[in-house]
Amino acid sequence: MAPPGLKVTVKRWSAVASWTWTADDDVCGICHMALDGCAPGAAGPGDDSPVVWGKCAHNFHLLCISTWLQSKTSCPICRRNWEFAPSAPPPSATLAEDG
Numbered sequence: 001m002a003p004p005g006l007k008v009t010v011k012r013w014s015a016v017a018s019w020t021w022t023a024d025d026d027v028c029g030i031c032h033m034a035l036d037g038c039a040p041g042a043a044g045p046g047d048d049s050p051v052v053w054g055k056c057a058h059n060f061h062l063l064c065i066s067t068w069l070q071s072k073t074s075c076p077i078c079r080r081n082w083e084f085a086p087s088a089p090p091p092s093a094t095l096a097e098d099g
């Protein structure tokens with residue numbers, strides 16, 4: 001009897017629990033400019049180019065994510081549903097699997 005053909009099913013997986021943010025890479029994930037620098041279209045760095053955090057722990061210039069959210073609802077980096085976080089998460093934060 002011939003062995004049944006092997007069928008390999010690659011399950012799609014999402015790395016929701018992994019922590020990919022690196023503190024050494026303080027650039028905006030959208031425009032790739034420094035987060036403490038000036039976003040494209042901003043009058044200048046600092047108060048004129050505020051940085052916002054998402055609950056997924058990715059951060060972007062407010063101008064950049066605002067433009068992005070005009071056509072998308074997900075984080076540009078991790079594709080999680082974008083939600084603004086009230087403040088930057090602590091460096092040791094771990095993401096809870098909330099489904």
Ligand SMILES: [Zn+2]
Pocket residue numbers: 028029030031032033039040060061064
């Ligand atoms: Zn930016």
Ligand SMILES: [Zn+2]
Pocket residue numbers: 054056057058075076077078079080
């Ligand atoms: Zn993200």
